Amino acid sequence: MRTAVLGGGIAGLTAAYRLAKRGVDVTLFEATDKLGGLGGWFDYDGHRLDKWYHVLLDSDDHLLGLLGELNLRERIDWSETTMGFIVGNKHYPFNTAVDLLKFGALNPIDRVRTGMAALYITKLLKNGKPLDEEPACKWLVRVFGRRVYEAIWEPLLIAKFGDMRDRIPAYWVWNTLNREKNGSQEVKGYVRGGNAVIVDRLVEEIEKAGGRIRLSTPVTSIASDADGATLDVADAPVRFDNVISTLPFSRMCKIADKALLEKIPQSSIDYQGVVNVMLMTRNRLSKHYWTAVVRSDLPFQGIVETTHVVRPDSIGNRHLLYLMNYCRPDSDLYKRGDALQVQDAIEGLGRLYPDFREDSVTDAYVFRAPYVEPVWPCGYLAQRPAPRVADTHVFLATTAQAYPMVTSWNTSIKLADDAVAAITTMDASQSSQHVVPADRAIDPTTTSGATAL
Ligand SMILES: Cc1cc2nc3c(=O)[nH]c(=O)nc-3n(C[C@H](O)[C@H](O)[C@H](O)COP(=O)(O)OP(=O)(O)OC[C@H]3O[C@@H](n4cnc5c(N)ncnc54)[C@H](O)[C@@H]3O)c2cc1C
The missing domain is CATH 3.50.50.60 (FAD/NAD(P)-binding domain)
Known part of the structure; x- marks a missing residue:
């Protein structure tokens, strides 16, 4: 074959x-x-x-199984990671119940409701399949309330799916929320030497x-x-x-x-594409692996600092920042020239992080991919x-x-x-289907039968 x-x-x-x-x-x-x-x-x-x-997650069973077969599991470095939110240029950690209670982007009632809704989705709602037919934009409003939807969820959906966000089924959101955190602490892994x-x-x-x-x-x-x-x-x-x-x-x-x-x-x-500006810096930027940037006038939707998982000393003591923009491959944003993308990224970081210094950037790259996220x-x-x-x-x-x-x-x-x-x-x-039926079974003693086989 x-x-x-x-x-x-x-x-x-x-x-x-x-x-x-x-x-x-x-x-x-x-x-x-x-x-x-x-x-x-x-x-x-x-x-x-x-x-x-x-990175990989401790719930990535298929990938971990393959790495086991290839004798690569020993090469995985696991790190505890955290995430942050930047809402309207203000920074918030977003990892624990205490973080949620202090999350100033929502009023106190909405914070409590968000906590309860998150518990409902991750602990009580065991089967998300019935949500396949329901748009996430409606379901999230029902579960979290309109204010939380507009403050947090809608910008996150826009960040991933842009103007096609209203098409996305609630089942996908449910599944994504239940994917991370096999245990209670977020952990991410990286095979030394990378993919x-x-x-x-x-x-x-x-x-x-x-x-x-x-x-x-x-x-x-x-x-x-x-x-x-x-x-x-x-x-x-x-x-x-x-x-x-x-x-x-x-x-x-x-x-x-x-x-x-x-x-x-x-x-x-349809597929969303992505533009990633990758900056290599001398210094660490943030304490978070991933920072979601919502409701801001910044030219990117999130920052991923992979050197919380990749060891900086394994890559020449540099820190790696990826500033991502999910967008359609035919959009102006996608086609915007590399130099402008880098300039926007550096300017944006300067506005967000007072300690960030442009001269700490040693190298900058822009990578695009047209078919990344099915809508x-x-x-x-x-x-x-x-x-x-x-x-x-x-x-x-x-x-x-x-x-x-x-x-x-x-x-x-x-x-x-x-x-x-x-x-x-x-x-x-x-x-x-090619097995010979019993009534036409070949007599093993005849050569013609052997030929027929
Ligand atoms: C910004 C970003 C961050 C991500 N982060 C993570 C992460 O942290 N962890 C994780 O697990 N995943 C992550 N992913 C997702 C992951 O990279 C993809 O889901 C996965 O790599 C898809 O693999 P694939 O083999 O299915 O498809 P692809 O990687 O798209 O491979 C398809 C291949 O087909 C080739 N091809 C296309 N046309 C032809 C043709 N006509 N003939 C022959 N070959 C052709 C392409 O060149 C390509 O090599 C991320 C992706 C992006 C873009």
């Missing part, structure tokens, strides 16, 4: 690894000259640094098991038929028995032929694509199937596992 895997992010690498370990003849095609996808990195002075901040180390190990294992990885090889079309699929690769058709696509869904829909496209449910889903519509459970495109040999492990889980390495690994399991199920059912 020849299987193609499209995309060299964590989903594609996991799928190729699993298949190669099972003895499948697998080839992975990656459009760019680097693996890692959204978990990619760049070289800085001998260090490999994440382009987009990445690059995980990718290196996967590549090693794939190649050791006979799999092939082809970089700088975009797949430009995919046509499926009763026996397999044909890909256009470097202007030539290549035939495979099975194909797993891990491409962002809209990319996949662009390269699928008409017949295949008709079989893919919900073949258009889920209400009722998506019924529309979410299955791992197998019905009646085809094409399988999907794309971020558009993550719902209601958040898009993350953990989720992509699960999606890759689901797609590989669907291939196995299909192969098993096809081989059982």
